[in-house]
Amino acid sequence: MSNEIELIKDPGLPAHVHRQADIDPVAAARAERQVAILFMLSALGTLLLIFSYFFISEETFIFIPVLGQTNAHQLGLGMGMAIALFCIGAGLIHWAKTLMPDEEVVAQRHEFRSEDEDRSDFVKTVKEGAASAGLGRRPLIKRTLGAALGLSALSPLILLRDLGPLPGDELSKTSWKAGTRLVTDPGDRPLRPEDLEVGAVAQTLPELPAGEDHRSLADIGKDAVLLIRLRPEEFNLDAERLSWTHEGIIAFSKICSHMGCAVALYEQQTKHLLCPCHQSTFDVTRAAKVIFGPAARPLPQLAITVDADGYLVAQAPFNEPVGPSFWERSS
Known part of the structure; x- marks a missing residue:
C-alpha cells in the first residue's frame, strides 16, 4: 500500500x-x-x-x-x-x-467594521x-x-x-344600582340572608330589569359578585365598610384587580379569597385587602342590604371601577 x-x-x-x-x-x-x-x-x-x-x-x-x-x-x-x-x-x-x-458573489472575511471607502x-x-x-x-x-x-x-x-366603538366610560360602570336585587348565577333566583349559612359562598348577578330576558357577556364579566357569609364579630372593618354588610354577609366583585381573572377559590378556614391565575390572595375579614400576590388593590366591595320583601339588594353601585389595575389606582 x-x-x-x-x-x-x-x-x-x-x-x-x-x-x-x-x-x-x-x-x-x-x-x-x-x-x-x-x-x-x-x-x-x-x-x-x-x-x-x-x-x-x-x-x-x-x-x-x-x-x-x-x-x-x-x-x-x-x-x-x-x-x-x-x-x-x-x-x-x-x-x-x-x-x-x-x-x-464571493465576499472575503474582513473586520466587522469596514473601511469608510x-x-x-x-x-x-x-x-x-x-x-x-x-x-x-x-x-x-x-x-x-x-x-x-x-x-x-x-x-x-x-x-x-x-x-366595535370606543368604550368611553362603559368599562368603569356596572349594572349594579341602588335597590338592584342579587340573584343566583345560574338560576336568577333572588336571595334572602337565610339562604346563606356561615361559611357559604355564592356567585350572584344583578337582577335583569323588567322587559329584558338576557345579559351580554360583557355585562356578566363586569357584574359578577361573590357573596360570603361570616360571623359579624369576625370582621375587621371600619364603620363605613361594616355598614356595607348585612348580618355577616359581605359582597365583593369577582373580577381580580390584577389581570381580570375570576377570583374563584375561597379558603373557609383562613377566610381568604384566591385568584387561581397569579395567586393574588385577599383577606375577606379586612375588606378583601391584598395579603399576597401581584394585585395592586383590594377587590371592590358592593354595599348590600335587604328590601321590603327581605331580599338582598345593592345599597348603591360600586364606588370604584371593577377589574384590573389598569385603572392605575393603588390600595
Missing part, C-alpha cells in the same frame, strides 16, 4: 447555469406576466375580503360539497385573505427566482442593485405590485371595525 498522501484539489463552485429568463427575452416577458398575474390575483383576493365584509350577511349560508353548509360571510373573509397573502408572497418569490439579478461602495452597490431589480424597466410588475400591496393594507384597517 502506498504511503503517499494524495491531495485532493478543491473543485470550487460548479459552473453557473443561467436561467431561461436571463438568455431568452420571450421567457423573461412570460415570467413578468406571471408575476403580474399573481399580484393581480392578490388584489382580487383583497377585494373579495372587502366585498364579503360589507355585502355578504353573517347569516348567509351556502352548500359546498364535502364541507356541507358553510357560512358565506366567513368563507369570503378567509378565502379573500388567503388569496391576497398567498399570491403576493408567491409573486415576490417568482419575481426573485426568475427576473431579479442572478449573480454569484468600503461602506460607501456598499451603499452604492445597494442602490445599483435596487435599480437592477427591474422596477424601473418593468412597469407592469411595478403597477401590479403597488396595487396588491396597497389593497392588502386595507384588510387590517377594515377588520379593525369589528373591535
